[in-house]
Amino acid sequence: MTRVLESDVCIIGSGITAALLAEKLSEEREAKIVVVEAGDDVPPLSQRSRLRQRSLDYGESPWPRDHLDGYEVDGIQSRSMCVGGLAMHWGGVTPRFTPEDFRIKSLYGMGDDWPMSYEELEPFYQEAEERMGVAGEQGPPDADGPRSKPYPQPPLPLTYNLELLKPWGEKIGAPFWSQPSAKNSVPYRGRAVCCRNDTCSPICPVGAKYSPDFTWNALKAAGKVELLTRTLVRRLELVRGSDRVSHAVALHRDRPSEPVEFHAKTFVVAAGYVWSPHLLLASATGRFPTGLANRTGLVGRYMNGHRNVSAFIRLPLRLYPGVNGQHSLMSHQFMRPSRLAKYLRHDLRIWESSVGGEPRVRDDAGNVLLGKELLADWRKRAERGTARVRAYYDVLPHRDSAVTLDPYRKSPWGDPLPRISYRDSDESAALRGYTEDTLKQLFQRMAKAGDGEIISMRVDDFQDHPGGGCRMGVDARTGVCDRFGRTFDHENLFMVGAPTAVTASCCNATLTFVALGLRAATEIGREFPAL
Amino acid sequence: MSALDRRRFLKTVATAVPAVAAGNAAACATGGISAPAHLDDRTLLALGETVLPDELGSGGIQRAVRGFQTWLAGYRPAVEVTHGYGTGNLDYTPANPGPGWAAQLEVLNLEAEERFGAAFAALSKEQRTEMIRRQLARERADRLPDPAQARNVALGLLGYWVQTPEAVNLCYQARIDPLTCRPLAAQAEKPGPTSGS
Numbered sequence: 001m002t003r004v005l006e007s008d009v010c011i012i013g014s015g016i017t018a019a020l021l022a023e024k025l026s027e028e029r030e031a032k033i034v035v036v037e038a039g040d041d042v043p044p045l046s047q048r049s050r051l052r053q054r055s056l057d058y059g060e061s062p063w064p065r066d067h068l069d070g071y072e073v074d075g076i077q078s079r080s081m082c083v084g085g086l087a088m089h090w091g092g093v094t095p096r097f098t099p100e101d102f103r104i105k106s107l108y109g110m111g112d113d114w115p116m117s118y119e120e121l122e123p124f125y126q127e128a129e130e131r132m133g134v135a136g137e138q139g140p141p142d143a144d145g146p147r148s149k150p151y152p153q154p155p156l157p158l159t160y161n162l163e164l165l166k167p168w169g170e171k172i173g174a175p176f177w178s179q180p181s182a183k184n185s186v187p188y189r190g191r192a193v194c195c196r197n198d199t200c201s202p203i204c205p206v207g208a209k210y211s212p213d214f215t216w217n218a219l220k221a222a223g224k225v226e227l228l229t230r231t232l233v234r235r236l237e238l239v240r241g242s243d244r245v246s247h248a249v250a251l252h253r254d255r256p257s258e259p260v261e262f263h264a265k266t267f268v269v270a271a272g273y274v275w276s277p278h279l280l281l282a283s284a285t286g287r288f289p290t291g292l293a294n295r296t297g298l299v300g301r302y303m304n305g306h307r308n309v310s311a312f313i314r315l316p317l318r319l320y321p322g323v324n325g326q327h328s329l330m331s332h333q334f335m336r337p338s339r340l341a342k343y344l345r346h347d348l349r350i351w352e353s354s355v356g357g358e359p360r361v362r363d364d365a366g367n368v369l370l371g372k373e374l375l376a377d378w379r380k381r382a383e384r385g386t387a388r389v390r391a392y393y394d395v396l397p398h399r400d401s402a403v404t405l406d407p408y409r410k411s412p413w414g415d416p417l418p419r420i421s422y423r424d425s426d427e428s429a430a431l432r433g434y435t436e437d438t439l440k441q442l443f444q445r446m447a448k449a450g451d452g453e454i455i456s457m458r459v460d461d462f463q464d465h466p467g468g469g470c471r472m473g474v475d476a477r478t479g480v481c482d483r484f485g486r487t488f489d490h491e492n493l494f495m496v497g498a499p500t501a502v503t504a505s506c507c508n509a510t511l512t513f514v515a516l517g518l519r520a521a522t523e524i525g526r527e528f529p530a531l
Numbered sequence: 532m533s534a535l536d537r538r539r540f541l542k543t544v545a546t547a548v549p550a551v552a553a554g555n556a557a558a559c560a561t562g563g564i565s566a567p568a569h570l571d572d573r574t575l576l577a578l579g580e581t582v583l584p585d586e587l588g589s590g591g592i593q594r595a596v597r598g599f600q601t602w603l604a605g606y607r608p609a610v611e612v613t614h615g616y617g618t619g620n621l622d623y624t625p626a627n628p629g630p631g632w633a634a635q636l637e638v639l640n641l642e643a644e645e646r647f648g649a650a651f652a653a654l655s656k657e658q659r660t661e662m663i664r665r666q667l668a669r670e671r672a673d674r675l676p677d678p679a680q681a682r683n684v685a686l687g688l689l690g691y692w693v694q695t696p697e698a699v700n701l702c703y704q705a706r707i708d709p710l711t712c713r714p715l716a717a718q719a720e721k722p723g724p725t726s727g728s
Contacts, residue, residue, distance in 0.1 A: 055613060057602060058606060058607070059613060060611065061610075064611055076619055077619045078614075080614075089615060160720060195713060197711070197712055198709065199710065320707050322708075323709075327718075358674060358675070359675055359698075361667060361689065362667075371582060372586065375701065375702065378702045462617040464617065
């Protein structure tokens, strides 16, 4: 027998965008909210010190069973599927995009403009920072995006190591400042101050780093949402003779033979960059034979992210690795160029590192080192410090950078799994060599400026902070949804968060995904009475 | 089993089990889940006195050895390890390295008896050092592995110790105390000296 749950708003997915969108809706509107999560709940805060210690000692995952078996897909995807999603083990790094990100076509003749400006999103950036509790400081006006209000928390102080590295980094002519982070520099909303456990990613044992479970726990305790775990939405169904979504068809993983239906006035798909477009594609019907919201064939398209070039640079500085290795210096100077002969935008970050200064059991001559020899060698190697530097650079997506339905792989329930295939736009692909060479030269200049040497350099082929697949546009020719996330084809179906991103910028994108979700919440909320 | 047979057996086990330990989770189903993991205290302490720096003092060496035993006692094979961004792969902890290490310690004792007529722990530090050097000369690892990945018990012990805050503080002669809960504001300050520096 089919179990039917009725609500005003049905949110599919429980990641960071879903959590803060639900919080905002529940504060501002009179609406019954049901949240559906395919994965399990996560261990409570009280268990996280123990889980962290197991992770440190043995490498064990601090989020055991945070994925679904049988969901191995063709292509790179992060496996976390649990309450809170990927943001359970994120690093809490929360820069904003810069105004240029939203106008790259207009400014540089590359890619596509977003259907909104930075100024339109700015209040929601601020709101996202306040809801999470971001600690940060404003950078110089030319190098940092504008903001209307101060950060909700003072910045995390620079470590002793970063204080030494800052003047070195700035020798290249770029200012650096404390990386904005969703980690408490002061007590905030009942959560503790950061105490430098330095395992923000994958797990903060004290709750100083924001993670979505805090929001869900508060909303559940207040009776403001109903959150169902282990419940997998398989497709969306339309009202007969209408383009409105009628209900979501799901199954409970423990009782797969008993279907569950979620009926709601409004549906919000917040299932991340893979599963959101996948759900639309999997919901094909007679009138939408290639998937919901896909009349113009854009669902699953323009999957985006940014690659990075990184290096370890040995410097004649006495550093003390381990003071707080996950905190970093940041510069957005290179995200804000005025004119470019060749398009290249990137961020730049600097961390302390122990690479090159680690203990070893054999010296350069091949002699085995034990006891005091090992310690003496270690001390000698540690006399010089190491900086890790990394630049994310803008990669513009090709239309065929896509999530599609895999014709061969099925889920345990017989549904086609997604296939993920990234592809740079032609213009971006043509610039890749120039981009990576330029960044390598930048690192070489940095090394030289500090009388240092590069000990390793690499390019990650993986596209980080992935998004897209349901991108927003000015109309159905350019996007799956409008700038509020409402799909062009279905008036009561909203896409939120990462999938709606037009491009991925060149810095960590989670704050932007959340800001987009909060902006969508204002539009979603219009359907319901104000509180 | 004759002494010679026992010697041959232990030598085989001592080389074979670490190979299993370095393998994947599937191998561990037969590798060491139910095998004893405790290492002979006396021999392990002698090993610690051989490979760890004297500067730790006898108390520090004993702490490191006890910590290593505790670490080994808590080891669980075939547990999902941290997965993050940039990969869809899941991986699992390898087989318990304890049985292989225990066999290696026995081999150390057998070799010590054969060459010097005494147990490993009864040898002079020079003799013990020479034996361990000979073993490690055959190992490929320049860098210290994570203990669970160490094919040799000496590397396992060292790999465990260098990750402890005590080791880092000793190296830098400063109270960095990595990975421990410390006041946030103090991170701007230069780590203070250790008591012995």
